[in-house]
Every structure is written in structure tokens, then in C-alpha cells.
Amino acid sequence: QVQPVESGGGLVQAGDSLRLSCAAPKRTTTNNGMGWFRQAAGKEREFVAAISWNGGSTDYTDSVKGRFSISRDRVTGTMYLQMNSLKPEDTAVYYCAAARSVYGGSREVNYAYWGQGTQVTVSS
Secondary structure (H helix, E strand, C coil), X not given: CCXXXXXXXXXXXXXXXXXXXXXXXXXXXXXXXXXXXXXXXXXXXXXXXXXXXXXXXXXECHHHCCCEEEEEECCCCEEEEEECCCCHHHCEEEEEEEECCCCCCCCHHHEEEECCCXXXXXXX
16 A cells, blocks of 8 residues: 545534645655645646655645645654635645655646545535
8 A cells, every 4th residue: 555545624614724634654755745735626636735755845835825734744654734714715625645756846747646535625
């Protein structure tokens, strides 16, 4: 099993918070960047956030800056996405991915392993 596994999605109201988790085999993440992407119904998958292999570099899409925070625990191989002040437009399936190198950035082609996704629904 090399694919990451996401958890923590659910149905919340606007303004609420959720924390997504991504568990992946350490052999695919220890020296690799990781990232979160999302896909809303009828839309293409888009970049949300990325973190480098050691957590020293992070990046976010503009629409979530100041509300979402990406982090990782290299001991356990787990990555997190803390989502605060959620909006209805954040509704999507959220995917975790492990990069091919120390940092994947915003491009999907830079990621080798993808999870199955977890649904986040934000009601107004």
C-alpha cells in the first residue's frame, strides 16, 4: 500500500473548522513533499496547499490563505490540513498527494501518489 489515505472530511456550517489528515507510508513521504488538492462538482481539480519534505516551506492558493494551514509530522508520516472559517465555496473532495521530490508545489504532475479523497461539504 503506497497510496495516501485521507480522513476528517464531513458536513459543517459556514464559519466552522475541520482538520483533514493524510496517512501515507513513510517510505513515500519521509524525503518527499506533500500537498492537498480539491475538486468541486463539475470543476477541475485544483491546488490547495503544499509543504516541503521537512515542513520548512509551504504554499497556499490565494483563496485559502489566512484560513487554511498545512503541517506534517515526519515521525508518523502524517500530514494535516487545518481549515478554519470555512465557506460554501470550499465544498469539494479533498485529495492528499505525495510528491516525487522534496517539494511538489502546485503542479499535479509533480505528485506521484494520490489518495482516494475525502468529502468536505460546507452549508451556508
